[in-house]
Amino acid sequence: MTARAGIIWTLLLIVAGFFSLAFIFYTLFPGQVPANAWQYFTPGEVERARRYQQIMRLAGILAFLAQTALLVWLVSSTRAAAWSDGVLRLTGGRYYPALIIYFILVWLLLKIIGLPFNFYSSFIVQHQWGFSTQSLASWWLDYLKGSALDLVLSGAGVILLFLATGRWPHTWWAAAGLFLSGWLFVATFLWPLVVAPLFNRFQPVTEGPVPTIVTRLADRAGLKIDQILVMDASRRTTKANAYFTGLGATKRIVLYDTLLAYPPDEIEAVVxxxxxxxxxxxITRGLLWGILANFLLLGLLYAVLKLTFTYEIARPGPYPPHLLVAMLLFLQLVSFLGQPVQNVISRRYETEADRVALELIGNPRAMINLQVDLARKNLGDIAPPPFIEWLTSSHPSALARIQAAEAYSRGQ
Ligand SMILES: [Zn+2]
Incomplete structure (x- = not known):
């Protein structure tokens, strides 16, 4: 490892450590919520939501730290390289079988370390707080299906990536960036058709107030919207939500069935x-940002690998399997540190969507009631500490969304 590589890795670890400590600090000591919160929420509601968020945040950050610690240990000790030699011996020096075994080994270790945190936050806590409607068997089925999908897709990705390092030892990152960009479009297009139905059932909304709401709003927005689906979210949770997904012909709006119990004017605000x-x-704008980020990330990854493993990379043929661990560590750290950028873009889109929604419905009161109801029932943190919001919130806080609706109402 060159001295410059040492400095880069040390810096990445120090900043990630600092972010994690600050995140834990503000999770434990979130401070006061702004005074205008009391207009909409009782101290008991705020306290309860904060406690729930505290638990979820701690489980999340501890899982991240545990997985990062494993990767740091593998990279910094000689383990990663020793295992790589071991699997190569096992396969009689055949590279690709060795790479596949090595990948599965690292993937399994990360999975095993993440499992207790995952189980705790998505099963135990969800039951303790009265959200989950899922049986243990059904949770495991979800977990196994999700893991199998992840294993196959990321396994294929790793094989292609290492193939590329053999073919283009110094420009593979650009090839990988191009491939990943294409894949992002394909995956976004296919996700609602192929992946989502593995976990839920989707049905067009034909009854109740929704069809009329959609026709009226789509008309006002100048869109032709034929895909509004209801998802059987209630088989897992009592939380309510909605999302927009897909690309081109697969574009659709999905409402949780748990949302249908809300007052019609609030459903209208969601739609x-x-x-x-x-x-x-x-979605398209998000994809373009994603593509930019991919190229940047892969280019940086190559630069750091070149400084760290100068000798391994100079050899002909694909990179040795143990570079996988350093790649994973780098991506883990950089995507953790890159969250503020991603979230600032996401929050901007969400703010814009709220503003356009207010113009479409012309009913700020409904939007305010919706935010209050969602925060109450989903136990959302109505005003997270600024650092936590900056680092991890993809949406503006409920209070910020309420204030935006109030401002709109004053300007009407
Ligand atoms: Zn949104």
Missing amino acids: AHEIAHWQRGH
């Missing part, structure tokens, strides 16, 4: 928000 994402092309 208007999702239609606003649709009208403003937020």
Whole structure:
């Protein structure tokens, strides 16, 4: 490892450590919520939501730290390289079988370390707080299906990536960036058709107030919207939500069935928000940001690997399997540190969608009631500490969204 590589890795670890400590500090000591919160929420509600968020945040950051610690240990000790030699001996020096075994080994270790945190936050806590409607068997089925999908897709990705390092030892990152960009479009297009149905059932909404709401709002937004589906979310949770997904012909708005119990004007506010994402092309714009980020990330990855493993990379043929661990560590750290950028873009889109939604429905009161109801029932942190919001919030806080609706109402 060159001295420069040492400095880069040390810096990455120090900043990630600092972010993690600050995250834990503000999770434990979130401070006061702004005074205007009391207009909408009782101290008991705020306290309860904060306690729930505290638990979820701690489980999340501890899982991240545990997995990062494993990767740091593998990279910094000689383990990663020793295992790589071991599997190569096992396969009689055949590279690709060795790479596959090595990948599965590292993948399994990360999975095993993450499992207790995952189980705790998505099963135990969800039951303790009265959200989960899922049996243990059904949770495991989800977990196994999700893991199998992840194993196959990331396994294929790793094989292609290492193939590319053999073919283009110094420009593989550009090839990988191009491939990943294409894949992002394909995956976004196919996700609602192939992946989502593995976990839920989707049905067009034909009854209740929704069809009329959609026709009216789509008309106002100047869109033709034929895909509004209801998802059987209640088989897992009592939480309510909605999302906009897909690309081109697979574009659709999905409402949780748990949302249908809400008052019609609040459902209208939700649908208007999702239609606003649709009208403003937020998925396509998000994809373009994603592509930019991919090239940047892969280019940086190559630069860091070149400084760290100068000798291994100079040899002909694909990179040795143990570079996988350093790649994973780098991506883990950089995507953790890159969250503020990703979230600032996401929050901007969400703010824009709320504003367009207000224009579409012309009813700020409904939007305010919706935010209050969602925060109450989903135990959302209505005003997270600024550092936590900056680092991890993909949406503006409930209080910020309420204030935006109030401002709109004053300007009407
Ligand atoms: Zn949104």
